Amino acid sequence: MATPAREGSLHTGHRQRMKERLLTRGGADLSAHELTEILLYYGIPRRDTNELAHRLTDRYGTLNNLLCASYEELMTFPGMTPHAAALILLVRAMVVEMERERIDVSARMDTTDKIGRYLVKRLAGAQVEQGWLLCMDNSFRKLADGMLSEGCANATEIDVRQAVQLAARCNATVAVLCHNHPRGNTVPSRGDIAVTKQMMQALDLVGVTLLDHIIVAGSDYSSMRESPLTGPMFG
Secondary structure: OOOHHHHHHHHHHHHHHHHHHHHHHOOOOOOHHHHHHHHHHOOOOOOOOHHHHHHHHHHHOOHHHHHOOOHHHHOOOOOOOHHHHHHHHHHHHHHHHHHHHHOOOOOEOOOHHHHHHHHHHHOOOOOOOEEEEEEEOOOOEEEEEEEEEEOOOOHHHOOHHHHHHHHHHOOOOEEEEEEEOOOOOOOOOHHHHHHHHHHHHHHHOOOOEEEEEEEEEOOEEEEOOOOOOOHHHHO
């Protein structure tokens, strides 16, 4: 039976070997479980993180699902610490920003698919409902985007006045409204339809055309403009 000192030595040696694999090979040969274990080293510096890494990867299946977990969910795992949970959320935020930066701001977002993929990345990992407005010029190049609401029960609580101010401030000529259904599907509700009409009228008063209302659910999205039920309202 190993003594406490021997156990500590084995634990330290294991961590060092894992870090060396990361540093020398860039993590290319590390599994999702091993990457999670190493990440946890920095939030749990003096305890074996192997078992917790196994529990996390068994529960979520993929790193993408793990990084989308909420702080509250992560803290339900035995052995998780506030520092480690915050570190996982930090990695998620960095990945989302990195994905957003990959989209060339000078590129034209002139198709529904381009706009939808951009907004899916923009709202990646959101645990509560958020409302956003994407503002563009006549060439469909992004001028700005901004959050209009967060944590609301439905899209009717999106701040229309804030949307008008954002569009006017960046001299937009066209805009796309977007909100997410974190636990649902991309089917528009009556509230979604109502706020779209309200937003369309408000933006029209300042010379901005509302092109579409995109609804995001995870990695999926739907376009109200392209829906046979709601498309006619966009003219």
